[in-house]
Amino acid sequence: GLFALAVAAVYRRPMPVQPMKAVSALVIVGALGAGQAMATGLILGVLLLALAAAGAIGRLARVLPESVILGIQAGVGLHLALLGARLATEGPLYGLPALAALVLLSITPLRSFAALAVVAAATAVALGTAGAVTWPAPGLHLPVPAWPAWPDYQVAALTAVVPQLALTVTNAVLATAAIAGDYFPADRARLGPGRLAAGTGILNLVLAPLGALPMCHGAGGLVVQHRFGARSWGAPAIFGGLCLVLGLGFGDGARTLLALVPLGAVGALLLVAGAEMAAGRKVLALDGPGRAVALATALTCVLVNVAVGLVVGLILEGARRAWLRRRA
Template sequence: MAYSFGSTAETGLEFSTRELTGALGDSVTVLPLIVALAMTTSVSLPHVLIGFGLFQIVWGLYYGMPLSVEPMKALVGLAIVGALSYAELAAAGLLAGGVLLVVGRFGLVGRLQRVVGEPVVRGVQFAVALLLLESAVGLSLENVSVAVAGFAVVAGFALVGRQQTSVLVVLALGGVAAVATAGVPAPRVPEFALFPAGTPTLSTAALEGTAAQLGMTVGNAAIATALLCGDLYDRDVSADSLSRSMGVTCLAAVPIGGVPMCHGSGGLAGKYAFGARTAGANVLLGVGYLALALVAAGALLAAFPMALLGVLLVVVALELGRAAFARVDDGRSFALVVGVGVLGLAVNVGLAFALGAIVFWLLSRDE
């Protein structure tokens, strides 16, 4: 059964089974990362969920389509693996938000993408994927039997073409195990406070992470997502408009305890693949996140099996790695993606990003 308001071909809302399944298609790119972040840093999961809930609804209604709202994967991934503290993550999010707002206002997104180079952006994606995979292996080794069971679930769903669904199933199994250990928490409204998990701290690591994230954001969350809006939904949404909305999101969400957020072509494609055609999917998902924030207690989170978290991170890492090489069609680009990724794993993502951009610039001069 579907309930429609207005013209679903333009900016209407539809609440139906397909909109609900489409909403879940976006959540598989969000929940594993923010659960992992909450388990490895001082971030407040309820506040993070509130941020995602609010901005799913805001941008769905604003753009009149099921636009994705995802964590900034480079920054959140670096925080998960310990390269950034939450205070540094918050500072990087505010800095990234300010830059995105300015460059979107002056129409500079396309120029930035050409300067950085897509292979370098893809290399940063690959580096973060490798870092997440490294962390996932360590977590999985904490309880090998549980991890093996989790991987069996993922493999089983993958065999029938439902790998994305497997992430939700593993997350649900971990939630059941946590409830069995810690009990069902009583609903509690999170207290409002500015920077509830810590005051932002700007550091060299935060600056490096911001630079690396902006490269990914410009390419994937702005330009690629704008193209996909036209391809999938026949909507003319500019990359600069998406840049501005991401800037507003970061500047508004981080102070109330959220994390740096962006749009993303992967989440948008996931929503479309699972059936979402209107902003109703965003409203449903936003309400779901807000409801989840009421029961996201610390004791429940602490009881979540770490080995299953490792399984989730493996799936996220593989998906991010796959996306990094999806559009690489020549040997030189492939070498640059691999080089940036391996250097980011071995040394530092910020340094890998900077050196990759220099190499790309030098190679472009020879063309």
């Protein structure tokens, strides 16, 4: 909640906030404990801030070829669409009607309110058919500041930091900045990769001792928010405010409230937004070899992850340029 409110104030655009994926996966499978996740957030905060201050993030963004950037964007969109399709088909009672409603609303003046209307309607139906619901009791749940022990830093450095840093730099910083620049060209400097990296670093350093999972931005979240009408600071501000109310007011009981939202309806949102992003016209404007590089990059992003997709794309783009030089 605090991260989202800070993002709303600093960027004044619908910049998403989400847990770091690699760290979250390790926590879910039990490979990282609470102290180790906290240590990961602190280490990553220092590294991201240092990379941004040294100008390394900005230099990397400037040398990325267009074919690789477009491939990453298409890969993120395809990944979102596939995830959305899975969620929608696993909960077809909500997913299929939600998908139909989104398609119909997209051709009406209510397009900007489609996501809110569909999620609200699906949640209302779920509540109406769920029978008795055990509501969590409200109260005041304040976080207790804490610091990791030294062994937690060692485990974090050996287990989580390297894979998560690669994902964060590629997806949460470079890809997000590229997409934000396309959506909001007048704010390209304010939404640049160096600022995203520095902001992510600072906020993780501040929030990790309060028990927050390591957090970052994300290209997919930006695509979904923009597709369904978010254009200003209002979206992250509302999201952050709701998170604070749920966390401070209900503590662990917030999970019960969030579970009332049908995942099938959420999947429909991801499917529509992801499909629109994956079908980007800019890829078609590339020459034949450039399109091949973008396609290979996109598929690698989906089949492995964005960091590996970046490496594969750079290798293929280097080979393409070497081939063109030999032909010249």
